[in-house]
Amino acid sequence: QVVLAESGGGLVEAGGSLRLSCEASGLGFNNYYISWFRQTPGRERELVAGVNWSGETTYYADSVEGRFSIARDNDKKTVDLQMNTLKPEDTAAYYCAAKNGGVDARPATYYYWGKGTHVTVSS
Numbered sequence: 001q002v003v004l005a006e007s008g009g010g011l012v013e014a015g016g017s018l019r020l021s022c023e024a025s026g027l028g029f030n031n032y033y034i035s036w037f038r039q040t041p042g043r044e045r046e047l048v049a050g051v052n053w054s055g056e057t058t059y060y061a062d063s064v065e066g067r068f069s070i071a072r073d074n075d076k077k078t079v080d081l082q083m084n085t086l087k088p089e090d091t092a093a094y095y096c097a098a099k100n101g102g103v104d105a106r107p108a109t110y111y112y113w114g115k116g117t118h119v120t121v122s123s
Contacts, residue, residue, distance in 0.1 A: 022096030
C-alpha cells in the first residue's frame with residue numbers, strides 16, 4: 001500500500017514557475033513508476049510527465065516538453081515536478097499516481113493516486 005500526497009500548487013502569473021511535490025508513504029515506493037496527471041473540469045485526466053523507478057527514464061507530454069521537469073528521490077520518497085514558463089492553459093488540478101511497469105497515459109492503469117493540488121496560472 002502506497003499513500004501519495006501532492007503539495008506545491010497555487011496561483012502564479014503566466015511565465016512564472018511552480019514546483020509540485022508528491023510525497024509517498026508506505027512500502028514499495030521505489031518499485032513504482034510515478035506519473036503526474038492534470039485535469040480540468042469536464043475533461044479527462046491528462047498525462048503530463050512520468051519517471052521510472054530509478055529516475056533515469058522520463059516522459060513528457062508534448063504540451064510541457066522543455067518547460068516541465070520531473071525528478072524523484074527514492075530516499076525521501078518524493079517525486080517533484082518543476083514547472084517553468086507556465087501558461088494559462090496549464091491551469092488544472094495536478095495529481096501524482098503510481099503503477100507497475102512503464103509509462104501509460106491511461107489513468108485506469110495506475111494503482112495509487114493522491115488527492116491533487118491545484119495550479120492556477122493567470123494571464
